[in-house]
Amino acid sequence: MTTNPALARALAERDYNDPTPVQLAVLAPEASGRDLLVSAQTGSGKTVAYGLAMADTLLGTDERFGPATAPQALVVAPTRELALQVQREFEWLYAATGARIVSCVGGMDPRQEQRALSRGAHMVVGTPGRLRDHLERGRLDISAVRVVVLDEADEMLDLGFREDLQFILDATPPERRSLLFSATLPRGITMLAKRYQREALRIEVASAEGGHADIEYRAMRVVPKEIEHAVVNVLRFYDAPSAIVFCNTRETVRHLHATLQERQFSAVALSGELSQNERNSALQALRDGRARVCVATDVAARGIDLPSLGLVIHADLPNDAESLQHRSGRTGRAGRKGVSVLLVPPFRRRRTEDMLRGMGLTPAWSGPPTADEIRKLDHERMLRDPLLTDEPSEEDAAVARTLLEQQPAEHLVAALVRLYRAGLPSPEEVADPGEPRGRDRAAARGLGGPSGAGGGAWFRLNIGRRNKADPRWLLPLICRRGNVTRDDIGAIRIFDEETAFEVSAAALDRFSTSARKSDGSDVVIEPLPGGAPSSRPERPAPRWKGPQDKPGYDKPGQDRLGRGKPFRDKAAPGKGGHEPRAGKPPGRGPAERGPNAFAGKPAGKKPRRP
Template identity: 30%
Template sequence: MQFDELQIIAPILKALKEKNYTEPTSIQEKAIPLILQRNDILGSAQTGTGKTAAFAIPIIQQIEEMSSQNERRPKIKSLIVTPTRELAIQIDENITKYAKYTRVRNTVIFGGVKQHQQVAELKRGVDILVATPGRLLDLIGQGYINLDSIKIFVLDEADRMLDMGFINDIKKLLELLPKKRQSLFFSATMPRTIVDLSRKILRNPRKVEVSPASSTAETIQQYLYYTNKSEKRNLLRHILSEKNIQHALLFVRTKHGADRIARDLKKHKINSAAIHGDKAQNHRQKVLSQFKNGQIKVLVATDIAARGIDIDKLKYVINFDIPDVAETYVHRIGRSGRAGEEGIAISMCEPEENSYVREIEKLTKQKLGVIKDNPFPQTDKPMTFQERKEFNKEKQLRKQEFFANRKKSRQR
C-alpha cells in the first residue's frame, strides 16, 4: 500500500514525498480513509505508530476542500487537544509539514509562556488549532477563541489527559463544542474510564486498533543489566562509553532524580540535560531542540515530560529506573525503533525492581536479554516486607522533616 492509493490530494502527497514518506503505517492505512469518509474514530494506538499523521493528513485534506478562496481570516475548523506542551508543539510542526502546499493555516497554544504571540496568531486567523486544555479554556474565557465553526475535534492521548487531572477541563470543553461535528479520540490504553469518556464524545465510532500496549515493536532489541542501586550511575557511564552511544533518551522515575543524573553526567564530561514538568517551557523547548540536532548526548526525562517527544531515528532508550507499571515500559521503549528503524532499549534493574521486570516480561510475552558481561552485578537482595515497611516509614519521616525545615527557613 502506498499513500497515493489512499485518495489523498496532490498538495499533501507532494509534501509527504518531500519527507520521503511513501508507505503508510498500519494506523494510517486504516484511519485515513475512515476519517475522510467523515466517521468518528475511537483509536487505540501506542507511541511510534504514526498516529499524528493518521489524523492530521485527512483533517488538512477536508479543510483544504472546504476552504473558500475568499476567506482572508479563516475561522477555526479543527481543534486538536493534547495533554502536554511538547506533544502540542510536535503535532503543530507535523501539520505545518503536511500542509506546506495547501492554503490551510495552523497554530499551537500552550501554557507556561506569555500569551501575546499566541493571541496575535489567533487574530490573524487559523484553520487548525492545536492546544493544551488550560491555555485553551483561558483564551476562550478571554474571548480570543470561538469554537462555533469547529467541524473536526480531536482528543489525543486521552489516557494521559486523565492521568494529569484534565478530566474537568475536557468536560467544560465538550459543553462549548458544536454538537454537530466529527470527533476523533485517541488513547494508548483503554481502561473503563477512557471508554466511558469516549462514549460522551463519539457517535457511532469506527474502531481503529494498532499494536496494543502489551506489544513492543519488533525492531527494538531489549537488554537488561541487573545491578545494585548504589552502582547505577557507574553502570550508566559504563554503558554509554562501552557501547559508544552518541544519542540516548534516558528515563527516570522522578524530577529530582532527573536533575541529579544530568548533573552527574555533566560532572563526568557527558553532555546531558534534564526535561520535566518543573522546567520552564522555553528551557524545555531549547533542550529538546539541542537534543534533536545532536548538541546534547543524553536527554534525561520523566514519563510525563517525554510524552510527545518525537525524534527521528532515535536508536537508544535507557531505563535508569524500571517503571512499576509494565505498560509504561512499552511506551518508553517505543520512542526508538520507529517506522521500521532499528532501536535498542537498555534497562538497569536494582533489587527492588526485580518484580517489575517479571511483570514486563509477563505483559510483553518476551524475555529481556540479560547482559552477563556486567562490571556492576546485582549482589544485594530485595527487602523483605517488614524491611520495606520500615524503609518507607523512615523515608516519609525524612520527607516531613525536610519540608518542615524549609517552611521554617522561609518564615525567618
C-alpha cells in the same frame, strides 16, 4: 495514500512511501467522514494519520485554505511537548495549503498566543488547561470547528484533565467530527467516546507484538549504589546518536545530569521544573546534534520524536507497564530500530520480571557492560572512524609527510590514539550482583582466595568497618586506583580499621605501579606485610541487643527474685557483681550487705543500675 494533491506532494518530499497500519486504517473508505475511536501504540505514525484524515473534512479536493478567521480544526494533547510536536508535523504536512497553525500550551506567554489567535488561524493545537483558559477569557472562538482530535486521550484522563476536556468538547459545535486516539481504551475513554461521538468507527491497530517489534529490550542487573556508573557504561557501550535516560524525580534528573556533564557527555535535562522555553531549547539541542543525551522525568515520555534516538535507559524503573511502554516508545519509531535498557537492582528483579511478562516481553538479562568490553569496542570504532578510513586531502597528506620526517611513525600513531581516547568519557568499573561471590568468585577468576594459593599478592586499604566499608563501592575504588578490572581482584576482607584484598599475579605489576600514585584523596593502598590475612583477627563491632547482653548480667529469664528479668548485683564481693547472694532480696541497707558492699563509692549515694 491521500487524495489531496498538496498533502501528497508533502509526503513524497518526506519519502513517506509506505504508510503505517494506523495511517491505512484511518484513510480506508469506510472511515471517510466518520467519527473515529482509534487504539494505536506510540510511535505508530498516528500524528500524520489524523493529519491526513482531517484533510478530507477541511479541504476536500481544494489545495489551499481560504483566509484565516475562526479555527476549523482543534487538536488537544496531554503535554506541551506533544502539542508542539503536532504543530511541527502539521507545518510540513500542510505547508503547501497555506494553513495557519497556532499552538496554545502552558508555560508560554498567553498574551503572545492571544495576539496569534486574534490574527486568525485554520488549526489550533494545545493542552487542555491552556485551551480552557483561552475559552473562558473569550480569546478563542471554536464555534466554527469542523474537526476535533483528542491525542493520547488516556493520558489526559490519567493527568486529571477530564473536566477540561468536557468543557472544551461542550463548547464545540455538535455536528463537528471527532477523532479520538489512545494507546489503550479503558472504561473512561469508552465513556467519553459514547458521550461525545456519533456512531464512531472503532479501529484497533496495535500489533500482536504489542508495539515492541522494533525495540530490543535489555534488563541489566546492577548494584543499587552503582546505577550512575552503569548509566555511563551503557551510554558508552551503545554509543547511540542520541539517547534518553529516564528518572522518577526532578532531583535525580538534576544530579544525574550534572554527573554526566562532569564525565564529558553532552547532556541536557528535561523536567517539569523547567520553563517551556528551557524545555524547547533542550529538545532543539538534541535535534541539531549539540547534545546527545537527555536526562528526563516522565514528562518527556510522550510527545518527543527524535529521528536519531536509538537508546532509552531506565535509570529509575517505571511504576507500571504503561509508563514503560511510553518511555520505550521514544525509540524504535516509524520502522527504525532502538534499544530499551532497564537497570534492575536485585530487590526489584521479581517485580520487573512480572511487569515485562505482563507485556509479553522476554528481555535478555545480563550485567552492565564492563570497562574491558567498552575499551574493546572503542578500539574497533577507532579503526572504523572516517578519519582513518577516508582518503586524506593533499594538504593533510603534506602535513603527515612533514610529521613523519620529524617523529617516528609509532610515536605519531600513539599520539593519535591518545587524542581519540581523550574525547571519550572514561568507562566505570561496575559489579554484576548476579555473579558468584566470595570463594566461588575467587575460584572463577583463577585466584587463590584467602590463602593466596593462586600466586597473587595481598594489599591493604586504610578504610575499614568504622568507615562503613562495603565491597560494592570498595571494589570500583580499588579497580580505579590500581588500573585493573574486577576480574583481577580476589577475596576482600574488611576489618575495623582497614580492608585487605588480593590481586591476581597477572595484574600485580600494573596494580603496584598505579596504586602508588596519589589521586589527591586520603585513601592509601599499600602491600600487606605477611601475605594473606589469615592470622589477622577480625573483630566484629559490638552489637548490644538489650541489657541482658551486656557484661555483668545473668542469663535472661531471672531477676534477683527469680521473676524472669535480667539483673546485676553489684554487692557481690569478689565476683564483679555477676552473681546474686543467696537468700538476700534486693533493697537492703549497707549494714546488711557488709562493709565492702560500696567500697570505693561516695557515701550516701545509691548505686545505679546499669
